[in-house]
Amino acid sequence: MGRFRIVYYDELDDVFQITILYYLSLGWPATPKVLEELRRNDDRYMPEFGMFAVDQDGTVMASVLLMEIPTKTLNGKLNVGGLNAVATRPGYHRRGVMTTLITRIHEYFMQHQLDYSFLTTAQSLGAHSMYEKLGYKDLMIRERAWKMAREPPLRYDEKIVVTKFQEENGSEIDKIFREATEGSCGFVYRPTNFLKARFGHSSEFAPEKKMRLAKRRDEISGYAYWESSSRVSACEEILALDKSSFVSLLADAEKRFRNKLLVIHCGGLSKREVDWLQSAGFHTGIQTYGTVVVDFLRGDTNLESIKSLFGVSKGLFRMGTWDST
Numbered sequence: 001m002g003r004f005r006i007v008y009y010d011e012l013d014d015v016f017q018i019t020i021l022y023y024l025s026l027g028w029p030a031t032p033k034v035l036e037e038l039r040r041n042d043d044r045y046m047p048e049f050g051m052f053a054v055d056q057d058g059t060v061m062a063s064v065l066l067m068e069i070p071t072k073t074l075n076g077k078l079n080v081g082g083l084n085a086v087a088t089r090p091g092y093h094r095r096g097v098m099t100t101l102i103t104r105i106h107e108y109f110m111q112h113q114l115d116y117s118f119l120t121t122a123q124s125l126g127a128h129s130m131y132e133k134l135g136y137k138d139l140m141i142r143e144r145a146w147k148m149a150r151e152p153p154l155r156y157d158e159k160i161v162v163t164k165f166q167e168e169n170g171s172e173i174d175k176i177f178r179e180a181t182e183g184s185c186g187f188v189y190r191p192t193n194f195l196k197a198r199f200g201h202s203s204e205f206a207p208e209k210k211m212r213l214a215k216r217r218d219e220i221s222g223y224a225y226w227e228s229s230s231r232v233s234a235c236e237e238i239l240a241l242d243k244s245s246f247v248s249l250l251a252d253a254e255k256r257f258r259n260k261l262l263v264i265h266c267g268g269l270s271k272r273e274v275d276w277l278q279s280a281g282f283h284t285g286i287q288t289y290g291t292v293v294v295d296f297l298r299g300d301t302n303l304e305s306i307k308s309l310f311g312v313s314k315g316l317f318r319m320g321t322w323d324s325t
């Protein structure tokens with residue numbers, strides 16, 4: 001392996017190199033403007049933003065964006081490191097570049113008192129075996145639930161009305177999230193006005209069109225965000241304060257997306273909501289290739305003790321789609 005430098009984002013000579021790298025490796029043509037917006041809006045990125053391996057001729061060979069994420073454990077709040085946008089440029093694979101870069105990042109995390117490194121990946125990717133070699137273990141396989149939206153429709157509580165989202169509802173979404181995840185563990189700390197802070201810059205994120213609200217006596221009691229294509233409607237996040245509101249949101253989706261496949265991302269749900277899904281006729285426990293992996297950086301990664309620390313064993317762990325690294 002030739003010599004290369006490891007630098008932070010602000011030390012890069014040509015930031016467009018990242019655009020090419022992400023386009024080639026991740027199919028994500030992130031221009032410097034997109035990257036700056038991410039850095040400004042998503043409070044999880046660390047001040048240095050990213051670490052990169054740069055070849056002697058200035059080519060950016062590999063990249064990782066760096067996150068510091070507050071999590072909730074059964075022992076209280078704990079900040080953890082997060083790896084995002086892990087990519088080695090084609091032509092530079094299998095030379096140990098990413099292994100060297102991540103090993104350096106682990107040192108950086110420890111210098112910042114971050115003892116755990118988390119990331120989301122897929123078991124079907126070659127990357128998964130690289131993470132295993134680096135010491136990462138599977139903490140949680142991400143599950144989905146599904147149902148065909150057919151007759152007979154779900155019955156729901158007539159006291160609950162399901163309506164459209166309006167911009168001024170943003171802070172109420174924060175409140176529902178906080179109350180619904182009370183007592184849970186994992187990735188449950190979010191900034192104020194979360195939707196605006198994390199997605200305000202993204203043209204694809206359209207809560208006015210895709211978010212539905214459950215209301216009980218004019219008070220918002222739940223919400224669900226649906227991404228729909230002609231055959232499938234996938235719910236990225238659904239949370240509610242009570243079972244009737246939750247089921248009303250599902251019934252509303254069955255009515256609006258008649259004859260489509262309804263899919264619910266379950267990473268952000270605890271056992272309580274998965275039970276509600278089951279009671280509404282959804283098939284639950286469907287494993288995907290997606291997995292959350294974790295590495296304890298100051299010693300061996302003892303999966304059982306990490307599972308118990310983060311409440312995984314008790315069904316309390318949450319890492320929703322919007323909280324992924």
Ligand SMILES: CC(C)(COP(=O)(O)OP(=O)(O)OC[C@H]1O[C@@H](n2cnc3c(N)ncnc32)[C@H](O)[C@@H]1OP(=O)(O)O)[C@@H](O)C(=O)NCCC(=O)NCCS
Binds near residue numbers: 026062089095127
């Ligand atoms: C995954 C990726 C970052 C690996 O980068 P890399 O610089 O080639 O990784 P390394 O050379 O450090 O790999 C170290 C070890 O990991 C394993 N590994 C890496 N890529 C692998 C692959 N595609 N298939 C199987 N094992 C792989 C191997 O054991 C490898 O050691 P070896 O080459 O001696 O067999 C790179 O393939 C990539 O950018 N892929 C596309 C984007 C992606 O999948 N990113 C991860 C998202 S979670």
